[in-house]
Amino acid sequence: MIVSKPVLFSAVQPSGNLTIGNYIGTMRHWSILQNNYDCFYCIADLHSLTVQKKNIDLKKSILDTLSFYLACGVDPKKSIIFIQSHVYQHTQLNWVLNCFSQFSELLRMTQFKAKRNIKNNYIKKTSVGLFNYPILMASDILLYQTNFVPVGRDQKQHIELTRDIANYFNSIYGNIFELPEPLINQYGSKIMSLLEPNKKMSKSDNNQNNVIFLLDDMNSIILKIKNAVTDSQIPAKIYYNKEQKPGISNLLEILSTVTNKEISVLSKELDGMLYSEFKNIVSDCLCKFLFKLQQSYYCYRNDESYLNKIILEGATQAQLKSQKVLSEVYYKLGLVPFF
Ligand code: TYM
Numbered sequence: 001m002i003v004s005k006p007v008l009f010s011a012v013q014p015s016g017n018l019t020i021g022n023y024i025g026t027m028r029h030w031s032i033l034q035n036n037y038d039c040f041y042c043i044a045d046l047h048s049l050t051v052q053k054k055n056i057d058l059k060k061s062i063l064d065t066l067s068f069y070l071a072c073g074v075d076p077k078k079s080i081i082f083i084q085s086h087v088y089q090h091t092q093l094n095w096v097l098n099c100f101s102q103f104s105e106l107l108r109m110t111q112f113k114a115k116r117n118i119k120n121n122y123i124k125k126t127s128v129g130l131f132n133y134p135i136l137m138a139s140d141i142l143l144y145q146t147n148f149v150p151v152g153r154d155q156k157q158h159i160e161l162t163r164d165i166a167n168y169f170n171s172i173y174g175n176i177f178e179l180p181e182p183l184i185n186q187y188g189s190k191i192m193s194l195l196e197p198n199k200k201m202s203k204s205d206n207n208q209n210n211v212i213f214l215l216d217d218m219n220s221i222i223l224k225i226k227n228a229v230t231d232s233q234i235p236a237k238i239y240y241n242k243e244q245k246p247g248i249s250n251l252l253e254i255l256s257t258v259t260n261k262e263i264s265v266l267s268k269e270l271d272g273m274l275y276s277e278f279k280n281i282v283s284d285c286l287c288k289f290l291f292k293l294q295q296s297y298y299c300y301r302n303d304e305s306y307l308n309k310i311i312l313e314g315a316t317q318a319q320l321k322s323q324k325v326l327s328e329v330y331y332k333l334g335l336v337p338f339f
Contacts, residue, residue, distance in 0.1 A: 006147040007178070008037035011084070011140060014061040015048040016203035018068055020212040020286075021191035023293075024257045025152030029183070031073025033150060039079035040144050040318065041069055046084050046091065047136060050129040051115065051204065066307055068214060071296040080321070082314030084140065089322035093139040094132075096329060100169050101135050101161075109134055110157060138162035142177045143322040150183040153190040154200060173332040176325075187263060188253045194228040197246035212254075215294060218287045225251070225283035230275050238270040238278050248275075255282050258289035 010026055043065050069081055084090055116126045137158050141149055149159050159182040166177035193199045193210035205211050209224055230247040240263050242249045256263045270278055
């Protein structure tokens with residue numbers, strides 16, 4: 001008897017250079033997860049259209065993102081890696097789910113409210129795509145009968161909405177969709193900005209000094225960590241407390257990831273150290289870690305024919321899987337099958 005593994009889906013928007021936040025919040029887990037789950041790792045290019053940036057080369061950004069998936073250890077023999085726009089089933093289900101989503105619920109989405117204010121300033125300039133974004137995300141997830149979605153904490157509300165939409169559809173048409181659960185780690189699920197540690201680190205931040213990009217050169221990493229905001233506690237003490245010591249806690253979360261050491265272990269090792277010494281350790285370990293990741297990234301990035309092969313195979317497999325669910329949805333809705 002073939003026992004199928006639980007299904008796992010995750011994605012990143014190729015809307016700019018990836019950050020250490022993307023890595024720590026989700027991508028670092030992907031290579032381990034692919035051993036125990038049927039994994040779908042998607043490049044959410046259509047989501048990127050919701051924030052239109054004049055200077056972004058989307059094609060380049062998509063291939064950059066794919067190369068990072070591979071550099072993070074995602075294996076195309078174990079996982080299905082694909083580009084969202086190559087699998088038209090996503091936008092087809094998106095339309096259906098639009099009709100089963102509540103306007104009032106979408107208005108509550110904190111990410112929509114935040115992006116609307118920052119990016120556009122005026123409500124009249126807010127695109128419908130930005131509003132609709134969580135429904136496209138729900139389509140991504142539900143199309144594969146996903147059980148688990150590894151994400152950073154900022155996406156939790158979108159997964160809850162996905163469950164609400166699925167529940168509503170299921171209540172009318174029977175148990176069509178699996179209800180997905182978010183996989184969110186206790187530590188590292190919300191890496192904060194370096195200069196404003198009460199704000200999430202984001203690839204779209206206007207101030208580049210707030211962000212460690214995965215492709216940053218070593219000198220800028222050293223400088224950015226050196227300038228990272230800490231606190232003025234006297235005497236200085238290094239321990240984890242997100243409310244009282246957001247800057248130090250953020251650096252501890254980064255250090256814990258790149259050294260693979262528990263935060264409790266690090267806090268003991270760093271006890272009594274000056275903040276400046278602590279920062280030197282963080283930048284040293286981070287540089288070593290990112291240097292290795294970048295080397296692997298460039299190997300993949302320089303081989304576009306290999307990348308194109310993965311994209312083609314991934315799209316074919318993802319189309320096959322997702323068409324089954326889409327056909328079932330169409331059937332339940334009473335649409336006439338197309339032969
Ligand atoms: P995106 O591209 O904004 O972020 C990709 C992933 O990185 C996580 N993340 C963070 N984690 C910790 N700290 C941070 N500072 C940080 N910044 C980002 C995000 O939580 C996310 O897991 N809508 C999604 C992409 C998407 C998706 C999906 C995700 C499209 N469809 C279906 C899961 C399932 C997004 O814009 O992520």
